[in-house]
Amino acid sequence: MIAVNNMNERKKCILRAVTDDYIDTAEPVGSRTIARRYKLGISSATIRNEMADLEESGYLYQPHTSAGRVPSDKGYRYYVDVLLDPEEATEEDNKLIQQILGQQKEAMEKLVRRATKVLAELTDYISVAVIPEHRNATFRHLQLVSLDPNNILAVVVVDPGIVENKVIFTTKPFLPAELERISSHLNNKLRGLKVEELSGTILAEIRDSSPITKDLLECLLEIIDESLADTDEEKLICDGVLHLLEQPEFHDIDRTKLLLGMIEKRNNLVNLLSGLTYSSGVKVSIGEENLRPELKELSLVTATYYLGGQTMGTIGVIGPTRMSYGRAIGLVEEIAHALTDVLKSY
Amino acid sequence: MIAVNNMNERKKCILRAVTDDYIDTAEPVGSRTIARRYKLGISSATIRNEMADLEESGYLYQPHTSAGRVPSDKGYRYYVDVLLDPEEATEEDNKLIQQILGQQKEAMEKLVRRATKVLAELTDYISVAVIPEHRNATFRHLQLVSLDPNNILAVVVVDPGIVENKVIFTTKPFLPAELERISSHLNNKLRGLKVEELSGTILAEIRDSSPITKDLLECLLEIIDESLADTDEEKLICDGVLHLLEQPEFHDIDRTKLLLGMIEKRNNLVNLLSGLTYSSGVKVSIGEENLRPELKELSLVTATYYLGGQTMGTIGVIGPTRMSYGRAIGLVEEIAHALTDVLKSY
DNA sequence: GTTAGCACTCCTCTTTGGTGAGTGCTAAAA
DNA sequence: TTTTAGCACTCACCAAAGAGGAGTGCTAAC
Structure with missing residues (x-):
């Protein structure tokens, strides 16, 4: 009771033993079990005393008076930080x-x-x-696929192989060739940009300078943005x-x-x-x-x-x-x- | 006990009541409960007799001797087929x-x-x-996106907006332009085909007639096939x-x-x-x-x-x-x- | 054909007491 | 001073026993 850190070697062994055993069995661990199963060279009475100390320090607790001990969160923490010898994957x-x-x-x-x-x-x-x-990703590719005259499937690919897709409905029909043109136009503008950079200014610039129908463009930009932000x-x-x-x-x-x-x-x-x-x-x-x-x-x-x-x-x-x-x-x-x-x- | 179908109106009412009540409470339903809760104008003793009949016919059963009745699967079946008044969604x-x-x-x-x-x-x-x-679907579009010289992302779109994607690794580097050419070549060949038709013959034909590197082609065809079959x-x-x-x-x-x-x-x-x-x-x-x-x-x-x-x-x-x-x-x-x-x- | 009455069944809940694992404390041994 | 043996005590767990109650089937009266 003098030391600030009142953990001696023996207490560590006991805490380790209790934790190991409890991890194994899911049953509160008693002093006799420790004495029997882990040859620490001390009697159950001694272990009992040490366990009482460990409980007082908060590493162990008893679910009820006459039960064995169970590691507390603090106990597990100590076990993980100090007692555990890292076990590499086999x-x-x-x-x-x-x-x-x-x-x-x-x-x-x-x-x-x-x-x-x-x-x-x-x-x-x-x-x-x-x-x-997705916000960390880089815009890679946009593909517009015509499903029928009024529906376009937009597939957006960003940096490490993430793919998002959405169907766009337009009142104004588009020909596949047009879509091809639009895709490549947007791709040229956007390729390599961070998704988080796809903010107002760049989008506005594209909007002004581009030969794309406003409606569709709005829609596309929204999709690029939204489908990347997407729900959690x-x-x-x-x-x-x-x-x-x-x-x-x-x-x-x-x-x-x-x-x-x-x-x-x-x-x-x-x-x-x-x-x-x-x-x-x-x-x-x-x-x-x-x-x-x-x-x-x-x-x-x-x-x-x-x-x-x-x-x-x-x-x-x-x-x-x-x-x-x-x-x-x-x-x-x-x-x-x-x-x-x-x-x-x- | 004369009728082949021994279901009279009263029995139906009782079966319906028992089923309704059990659906509601998850507790075996007794004759008194029925008499009290559903005003059928008959006493619990009568209900008891009817319930005994219903049990004998297999529509109800007792979890144990002195418990109420619970509908059997046969009971539920009758309930669904005959007794249920279809309840439209509100x-x-x-x-x-x-x-x-x-x-x-x-x-x-x-x-x-x-x-x-x-x-x-x-x-x-x-x-x-x-x-x-996917097997019922129609091939719509294939897009090859160059991730870096050795990796290609293949995005396959089939009929009603299903998108599959896979990364292909090639030892032989491809330029984006080449991929563009390959994509469009394959698209022309495959567009509109049922996925299930993408079988040996067509693929073989493409393979022979096409200017695409064998390696990559093999790989692509495999992907088109496999990624559409995909796991359940x-x-x-x-x-x-x-x-x-x-x-x-x-x-x-x-x-x-x-x-x-x-x-x-x-x-x-x-x-x-x-x-x-x-x-x-x-x-x-x-x-x-x-x-x-x-x-x-x-x-x-x-x-x-x-x-x-x-x-x-x-x-x-x-x-x-x-x-x-x-x-x-x-x-x-x-x-x-x-x-x-x-x-x-x- | 229907219903009231009653004995009977059997699940459920509570109580009781026994068992055993485990403890803390004390006093003796090392 | 530290360790250990011994012992009284605690308390969860389990099984047995008993009370209560819901529900039945049967019988006899309506």
């Missing part, structure tokens, strides 16, 4: 990841979708990802919900509902993950550290993936606070790397 | 549907996505939809899962898991719904009538939507067998109509 996992991601090239979104699926399968938790904000909905990818329901903490229906609600609503989660996009390395946030109430009893392990030095998006897993952090961190790190790798060739 | 619902679907034009998929969302919200059940098989995954749209969890029958976690499993796996559900695509009108399948075991205790109400007389896809709801069939049928019908309507202008 050779086998890596091979699977490489294989699935390297399979074939395709637009960004599907790639991330596949990554999310693998991650969910390997971790047995929910895996989520956000795909890049599109940007969240999620897989493996079923896994989490296998966990004993989700035998409680209300908790399940809360979680599914969050996933179905999407925007909250998107905002949260987008907010994490600019931190580097693997980020772990545990239980109460999460601001959103739906996540108060869950943990998030996330990492960022890049394209050409620029952050693209976030990918990670959501699991119970009783998460297998070592493995989760290793895998999230690996998948973010793999994703970044694949994207390099884009 | 003016208010219609307005909402029109408003949401009419909002703005865009590619098919997003439109159906919105329809599914509305349907889920109005019914409070799970809403699902499949979007059209893309085709299922689903919304409102949360609603169903509010239903008392889903307080049982295992059932919830079964359901979510089916939705997450997708293909089974897709196959099922695709199989329904060619029946006309609103189709109701109840409990055991469904072949998939995950749906044995659920009901499906589906309808088809059309484009130009051709069936496009299926949309509907999944709910407990204790579903509010009247409302569900009305709404599914309405949304399929609305969808067909909006698509008319495509």
